[in-house]
Amino acid sequence: MAVNCRQLAELLIDFVSGELAEEKRIHIEEHLGKCPPCVIYVETYRLTIQMTRKLPPVPMPPQLVERLKRVVESEWGQGDRPSA
Amino acid sequence: MAETAGGTAAPLTAERVFNEYAPRVYNLARRMLGNDADAEDVTQDVLLQVVRKLDTFRGESAFPTWLHRVTVNAALAHRRKRATRQQRHTHDPLDTLFEGAGDGHHHASPVRPWSVSPDQPVLDAETQELIEKAMADLPEPYRDVYVLADVEGLPNAEIAEMLELSVPAVKSRLHRARLMMRDALSPHFEEVA
Numbered sequence: 001m002a003v004n005c006r007q008l009a010e011l012l013i014d015f016v017s018g019e020l021a022e023e024k025r026i027h028i029e030e031h032l033g034k035c036p037p038c039v040i041y042v043e044t045y046r047l048t049i050q051m052t053r054k055l056p057p058v059p060m061p062p063q064l065v066e067r068l069k070r071v072v073e074s075e076w077g078q079g080d081r082p083s084a
Numbered sequence: 085m086a087e088t089a090g091g092t093a094a095p096l097t098a099e100r101v102f103n104e105y106a107p108r109v110y111n112l113a114r115r116m117l118g119n120d121a122d123a124e125d126v127t128q129d130v131l132l133q134v135v136r137k138l139d140t141f142r143g144e145s146a147f148p149t150w151l152h153r154v155t156v157n158a159a160l161a162h163r164r165k166r167a168t169r170q171q172r173h174t175h176d177p178l179d180t181l182f183e184g185a186g187d188g189h190h191h192a193s194p195v196r197p198w199s200v201s202p203d204q205p206v207l208d209a210e211t212q213e214l215i216e217k218a219m220a221d222l223p224e225p226y227r228d229v230y231v232l233a234d235v236e237g238l239p240n241a242e243i244a245e246m247l248e249l250s251v252p253a254v255k256s257r258l259h260r261a262r263l264m265m266r267d268a269l270s271p272h273f274e275e276v277a
Contacts, residue, residue, distance in 0.1 A: 005191055006182045013259040037195040044198050047273075048266045051200065052215055052234040054207050057111045064124045068106055068131055075135040076098055 003027045008038050012045055096141055101134055105148075109155050115231045116159040118220035122166070126158045133158075152238065156228075156246045163224070177263035198273035218268035222261055229254055230261035 003011070003024075008031055014020040015028055032039050060068075109130045114123035133154055141147045183192050200211075207215070222230060232243045233254075244254045 006178065009178055009181060009263070013255055013262070037191050040195045040197050041191070044195075044270065044273075045262060045266050047198055047200055047202060048262055048269060049234055050202050051207060051211065051269075052219075052230075052265070053237070054205075055212060055215055055235060056207070057107055058114060058216075060107050060110045060127070061120070061124070064110065064127065067124070068102065068128060071128055071131055072098060072102060072135060075132065 001027065003031050005031075005035065005038055005041075008032075008035075009041065012042065016042070016046055016049070096138060096147060098135075098138070101131075101138065105134070105151060106131055109151065112152070112155050112231065112236060113159045113162075115216075115219060115235060116156070116228055117163060118227070122162055126155070126162050129158050129162075130155050149242075152236070152242075153246055156232070160228075160247075177260055177267060180267070181263070196270075196274040198270070199275045200273050214269060214272050215265075218265050221268065222264055226257050226261035226264060229257040230265065233258050234262070 008015075008028055011020060011024060011028060015025065020028070032042065106127060110123055110127040113126040113130075114120060117123050117126065130151070134151065141150065181192060182190075219227060219230060219235075228247060229243060232238045232246070233240065238246075240251050240254045240258070243249075244251045247254070249257075
């Protein structure tokens with residue numbers, strides 16, 4: 001059974017993770033072969049995931065670092081002071 | 085905190101917890117709560133819990149998993165305490181995508197390619213800011229799942245357990261969160277016609 005644009009969008013999560021059943025995957029690929037907007041949609045959905053996965057960590061603000069040092073010191077004592 | 089599967093070879097010391105894990109706790113809390121001050125409070129709460137229970141985790145590979153769970157629970161508790169849960173109605177992005185476009189055979193508006201390369205190894209500062217802002221704007225139930233899945237890299241089953249949801253519910257929220265993120269980012273990255 002052929003899929004339309006909406007059905008393709010609903011199945012995208014399993015399509016991009018490779019978890020889609022073979023039959024449905026073939027129907028999606030057939031649809032992509034004749035629907036340029038859906039090709040772009042799938043590509044930009046993938047880009048969204050890929051870019052999010054590349055987000056670097058945000059450094060802790062200096063005042064938080066100091067606050068956490070005090071917490072750790074009060075629990076562990078001066079002998080085990082973190083060096084950060 | 086994505087090293088849940090492989091275990092941790094080095095022993096857990098106060099210094100290692102402080103230098104390596106506290107920033108991870110802060111980043112997860114900040115992205116779930118979308119607020120620096122709340123994230124700082126949660127980071128302190130979690131660090132205290134770690135400090136008090138560290139002896140039970142020395143040399144144990146289960147520590148990162150436990151820390152993820154404690155951080156998520158602390159962030160959710162903090163949000164409940166502040167009673168900031170959003171009650172606003174969220175439009176289903178799938179409906180928006182095909183609204184007024186008939187029977188699902190056409191997109192409601194033109195779909196344009198992005199001028200972004202998937203091979204770009206590092207995101208520039210402006211792109212990072214756009215993604216962080218789009219995540220912070222997600223409705224909370226969608227944001228939680230998105231952060232845990234696509235930033236932290238946790239498997240759906242683990243997220244389901246943490247958030248007390250079924251796996252299909254996690255997948256449904258994650259998919260809609262990704263669609264919302266795509267829609268939010270699209271105007272910034274679309275190629276100029």
